[in-house]
Amino acid sequence: MSAEVAPPERPWRWVIIALIFLGTVINYFDRLALPTLAPVLRAEFKLTNVDYAWIANSFLLVYALSMFLWGAVFDRIGNRLGFAVAVVVWSVAQIGTAAARGVASLCVLRGLLGLGEAGNWPGATRTIAAWFPARQRALGMGIANTGASLGPAFAIPLIIWMRDDFGWQAVFVITGAMGFVWLALWLALYPKDERVTAAAAATAAAAAPQHPPVPWAVLLRRREVWGIVVARFFGDPIWWLYVNWMPLYLSDARGFDLKQLKATGWVPYVAAALGALAGGWFSGYLLRRAGDVNRARKTAITIGTVAMLAGFATAFATSAPAAIVCLSITLFGFQFWVGNVQTLASDYFPVGAVGSIAGFAGTAAGLGAVIFTFSTGWVVDHFSYTPILITAAVLAPLATASLFLLSGRVRRIEVS
Numbered sequence: 064m065s066a067e068v069a070p071p072e073r074p075w076r077w078v079i080i081a082l083i084f085l086g087t088v089i090n091y092f093d094r095l096a097l098p099t100l101a102p103v104l105r106a107e108f109k110l111t112n113v114d115y116a117w118i119a120n121s122f123l124l125v126y127a128l129s130m131f132l133w134g135a136v137f138d139r140i141g142n143r144l145g146f147a148v149a150v151v152v153w154s155v156a157q158i159g160t161a162a163a164r165g166v167a168s169l170c171v172l173r174g175l176l177g178l179g180e181a182g183n184w185p186g187a188t189r190t191i192a193a194w195f196p197a198r199q200r201a202l203g204m205g206i207a208n209t210g211a212s213l214g215p216a217f218a219i220p221l222i223i224w225m226r227d228d229f230g231w232q233a234v235f236v237i238t239g240a241m242g243f244v245w246l247a248l249w250l251a252l253y254p255k256d257e258r259v260t261a262a263a264a265a266t267a268a269a270a271a272p273q274h275p276p277v278p279w280a281v282l283l284r285r286r287e288v289w290g291i292v293v294a295r296f297f298g299d300p301i302w303w304l305y306v307n308w309m310p311l312y313l314s315d316a317r318g319f320d321l322k323q324l325k326a327t328g329w330v331p332y333v334a335a336a337l338g339a340l341a342g343g344w345f346s347g348y349l350l351r352r353a354g355d356v357n358r359a360r361k362t363a364i365t366i367g368t369v370a371m372l373a374g375f376a377t378a379f380a381t382s383a384p385a386a387i388v389c390l391s392i393t394l395f396g397f398q399f400w401v402g403n404v405q406t407l408a409s410d411y412f413p414v415g416a417v418g419s420i421a422g423f424a425g426t427a428a429g430l431g432a433v434i435f436t437f438s439t440g441w442v443v444d445h446f447s448y449t450p451i452l453i454t455a456a457v458l459a460p461l462a463t464a465s466l467f468l469l470s471g472r473v474r475r476i477e478v479s
Contacts, residue, residue: 091214116440121170126177127429134422153179154242189418192409205343212335277416290470298462299428300435334391342399370396374456
């Protein structure tokens, strides 16, 4: 395969990234409905923390194992149809959760939700690689990751409001229906041939290459791929800890009720959104200034790693406000970090490989999160949240060290 030509700078890319941002917000609304309502559902269904860990892991395990399959799906059928299939699956699962009657049905429905939602990140990574030039890809991923942060920030107060006014079952129906609204927009606005106007068509034909998929056997022989995969295995459990457990942590360890959770539980996710945007902007700024993609990505990744060390302080915070501040810094750091790690696939490899690499990395991330989530349930039931928060803080430098040691210098690689 010849070296890849950078995609043309088509203005429609901003419409595409806006749709991906909105889809990611909805994705996280659906994902956060159950964790936000966990104190209510735990009482309704008489769940232990281990029961809750099984439910959370039903999502994560299917999410992880299907992630690499979605990478192949997007590489084969394209971004437009790939997203359509994923959104239908996850929206049906979300609506179905309103009919759950206990641990077993919650596990099945969360697993189906994980199957659909697993398509979001391979699709987002591949779409951004196809539509954005290299100097803007980290910003594009930052915008997408902002959806992963603002989604929870919006979801927590709105889900609690919907539950108070309409009941917990209505929360799942309403949030699931949002996916079908997004699907209509996506099919209406995403070009079938990715050529937006007649004027852009000539440019696209000349400058935008075809993107044949790269065989998995070729990719799995590259240490750069394994560096990204291992980094996500160690790093993503940090994010999933707070997505799945933060409402329960604030309730159990900090004494929050639903009213307090609605008032301040969204703050760390706003910080995460700022981290996603800042991380994408900062590495793009360094890339424009110095023209060195290796320096730009690694500097941003290092800054995010240092910020995540605030997780140590969370474990020993002496007040609820101090804990919220520490959580906010940690999630800011994670999103600053992960957007740049996700962008590495398109820095190293052609677009035809990006969906598959994102799938491999997403599977590793999910498997790491499964292990950590179940461990969290057991440790909290037998001890407290403190050992878990300390372990999560240790994972941040471990993830970055693995990435740098395995992947080496960031540069374009030709694969055949």
